[in-house]
Amino acid sequence: MSELAVTVLQFGLLLLLWILILSIVGAQGRDLMVSKKSRASTAAARSARASSAPAEERGSTSTPHAGVQRPRPRTLAVTDGPLAGTTLELGSAPIMMGRAQECTLVLDDDYASGKHARLFPQGSRWFLEDLGSTNGTWLAEEQLTRASTVEPGDPIRIGKTVLELRT
Amino acid sequence: MTQVDQVDTAPRPRRGVELVLLLLALIIGVGAKFMVAVTMEEPITPAYYVATGVFAAVALAFHVVLRLRAKYADPFVLPIVVTLNGLGIAMIHRLDLSSGGDPVEPRQLLWTVVSAVAAMVLLWLLRDHRRLRQLTYISLVVSLILLVLPLIPGLGMSVNGARIWVNLGFASFQPAEIGKITLAVFFAGFLANSRDLILLAGRRIGPMQLPRARDLGPLFIAWILAIGVLVVQNDLGNSIMFFGLFMATLYVATSRLSWILIGLALVAVGGVLAVVTVPHVGQRVDVWLHAFDPEIYNREFGGSLQIVQGLFGLANGGLAGTGLGGGMPDRVPLANSDMIFASFGEELGMVGLGAILMLYLLLFSRFMRAGLGTRDAFGKLLAVGFAMVLVLQVFVVLGGITRVIPMTGLATPFLAAGGSALLANWLIVALVLLVSHAARRPIVVGPMVNATGESAAGTESPARQAPTHTAPRPTAPTDDAAGGAR
Numbered sequence: 278m279s280e281l282a283v284t285v286l287q288f289g290l291l292l293l294l295w296i297l298i299l300s301i302v303g304a305q306g307r308d309l310m311v312s313k314k315s316r317a318s319t320a321a322a323r324s325a326r327a328s329s330a331p332a333e334e335r336g337s338t339s340t341p342h343a344g345v346q347r348p349r350p351r352t353l354a355v356t357d358g359p360l361a362g363t364t365l366e367l368g369s370a371p372i373m374m375g376r377a378q379e380c381t382l383v384l385d386d387d388y389a390s391g392k393h394a395r396l397f398p399q400g401s402r403w404f405l406e407d408l409g410s411t412n413g414t415w416l417a418e419e420q421l422t423r424a425s426t427v428e429p430g431d432p433i434r435i436g437k438t439v440l441e442l443r444t
Numbered sequence: 445m446t447q448v449d450q451v452d453t454a455p456r457p458r459r460g461v462e463l464v465l466l467l468l469a470l471i472i473g474v475g476a477k478f479m480v481a482v483t484m485e486e487p488i489t490p491a492y493y494v495a496t497g498v499f500a501a502v503a504l505a506f507h508v509v510l511r512l513r514a515k516y517a518d519p520f521v522l523p524i525v526v527t528l529n530g531l532g533i534a535m536i537h538r539l540d541l542s543s544g545g546d547p548v549e550p551r552q553l554l555w556t557v558v559s560a561v562a563a564m565v566l567l568w569l570l571r572d573h574r575r576l577r578q579l580t581y582i583s584l585v586v587s588l589i590l591l592v593l594p595l596i597p598g599l600g601m602s603v604n605g606a607r608i609w610v611n612l613g614f615a616s617f618q619p620a621e622i623g624k625i626t627l628a629v630f631f632a633g634f635l636a637n638s639r640d641l642i643l644l645a646g647r648r649i650g651p652m653q654l655p656r657a658r659d660l661g662p663l664f665i666a667w668i669l670a671i672g673v674l675v676v677q678n679d680l681g682n683s684i685m686f687f688g689l690f691m692a693t694l695y696v697a698t699s700r701l702s703w704i705l706i707g708l709a710l711v712a713v714g715g716v717l718a719v720v721t722v723p724h725v726g727q728r729v730d731v732w733l734h735a736f737d738p739e740i741y742n743r744e745f746g747g748s749l750q751i752v753q754g755l756f757g758l759a760n761g762g763l764a765g766t767g768l769g770g771g772m773p774d775r776v777p778l779a780n781s782d783m784i785f786a787s788f789g790e791e792l793g794m795v796g797l798g799a800i801l802m803l804y805l806l807l808f809s810r811f812m813r814a815g816l817g818t819r820d821a822f823g824k825l826l827a828v829g830f831a832m833v834l835v836l837q838v839f840v841v842l843g844g845i846t847r848v849i850p851m852t853g854l855a856t857p858f859l860a861a862g863g864s865a866l867l868a869n870w871l872i873v874a875l876v877l878l879v880s881h882a883a884r885r886p887i888v889v890g891p892m893v894n895a896t897g898e899s900a901a902g903t904e905s906p907a908r909q910a911p912t913h914t915a916p917r918p919t920a921p922t923d924d925a926a927g928g929a930r
Contacts, residue, residue, distance in 0.1 A: 287479065301523070378574050387640050
């Protein structure tokens with residue numbers, strides 16, 4: 278084969294290598310931008326919570342959206358504690374939280390029990406249920422004694438971890 | 445913006461992307477080998493097509509295994525690894541052609557197949573990396589056994605002054621390569637379990653908090669034994685790597701900078717002691733500092749010929765290289781294993797070597813991404829540990845070749861000739877892919893049984909409870925929700 282053809286092939290190999298690299302970088306997209314995104318969504322959630330704070334004073338029987346079919350919150354975000362910044366996409370399946378490895382959300386928190394609490398969907402809402410934990414589960418500064426609804430933005434406290442639902 | 449984000453974060457398997465990139469990777473890896481034949485004017489025998497077919501089949505089989513078993517695993521890891529492995533095989537083949545001796549390339553291809561199949565089996569059987577957590581202390585014991593094996597008379601053997609090999613009769617093996625996996629599992633498992641204890645308990649002296657001895661004890665025993673055995677074995681590269689792995693995992697688990705400073709001080713003390721007392725290490729430092737001294741260059745054993753020839757090779761390569769098969773990398777001793785970076789630098793030039801380094805960087809970032817994305821502490825530490833293993837190997841090898849640090853002799857991941865390193869690195873890839881699968885897969889678990897039942901204290905059936913303290917009952921419960929509540 279002529280020398281020119283060999284040279285062209287050699288350069289072709291180098292070119293292909295860099296094409297591979299560039300296509301990997303291109304295909305990654307914004308996959309590596311973890312922190313920025315979670316920071317942005319935390320800020321958004323915080324402002325949303327601030328604006329809806331007066332609404333939380335309302336009586337438990339008169340919700341402004343009563344009867345209106347709202348979409349169920351789709352994200353569970355950890356706002357404080359060892360796992361702060363973690364978000365979890367929610368489907369239609371119940372979520373178990375605790376320190377045990379078989380939990381859906383494994384809490385890396387010494388004050389959480391093995392199987393601490395369970396979050397399950399019902400209609401357009403999520404319900405939180407304490408699973409007989411040692412230190413209790415707190416929903417908006419009140420200790421859970423029975424399964425209760427969780428509104429988006431309500432802080433759920435398990436040990437040192439604080440979680441909230443986001444739409 | 446939030447809408448785009450949600451589209452972005454929705455879990456997608458992205459196996460199609462992987463297939464496309466994998467095909468590109470195969471074109472590069474296989475094309476490089478054919479290029480060698482073309483440039484060196486070798487006849488292209490049927491053996492080429494057989495080797496190509498085998499290599500491509502293994503890579504595609506791995507892709508299929510991922511599709512079946514770990515659908516959400518990171519799509520970029522496999523193409524990168526296949527590219528590097530293919531390039532390595534091509535370069536080893538090229539060096540076989542010019543050395544004319546016993547060909548190394550068929551053995552490398554065989555080991556590639558063995559390693560990739562072993563990785564697939566691991567991926568298939570393990571399914572979830574968290575099961576390794578149960579093996580925390582077993583893997584400590586296994587690491588120690590693996591590290592001690594080469595010291596057993598009759599079993600271990602010494603090559604070039606380093607006693608790190610085990611003779612299995614039909615093949616020789618470096619147990620330390622597998623040891624780095626088990627040690628990473630131990631560090632990750634141990635720190636995931638006792639991170640908080642290490643952080644919170646203990647006395648505070650000045651600005652630094654000292655952990656209790658019993659919390660950190662097992663970790664330091666592991667570290668001292670690993671380093672001690674390696675010093676006895678005269679293998680500097682692996683002790684640097686184990687120490688780096690230890691420091692990195694500790695830092696990621698605790699985020700205490702002060703400990704890193706203590707660790708670096710320990711390294712400095714240990715390094716000076718090693719240079720003064722161990723002749724093997726002192727020689728390496730001499731070679732590093734005075735490589736171009738004629739006296740050291742011409743020294744019969746442990747001279748600087750290898751490094752200097754490697755540097756000349758890199759210089760000869762220049763910007764775009766001499767082309768695969770066009771240079772003289774065979775002048776460098778161990779050109780196909782320890783010095784394979786110099787061989788690539790000569791034949792692919794800075795552009796090609798830069799591409800290879802970029803691939804390592806991308807691979808490193810994918811490993812770290814798997815660690816960032818996964819939700820369990822063990823998986824995070826495991827992925828970070830493996831990322832550090834990868835990046836430290838590259839740094840130690842490249843630093844040695846370019847005289848940034850003394851030459852130590854580690855295997856360049858996926859490129860260098862050497863079966864045990866290849867096996868270990870493929871197994872690491874399998875484990876990281878499992879971690880990334882756990883990180884990226886959507887949270888869809890099967891219908892969970894009500895763990896407590898209605899009789900459990902503090903819980904009541906939500907179906908009965910719901911209407912009393914919410915406004916009008918939202919909607920009839922959906923099937924799956926009702927199933928969960930019943």
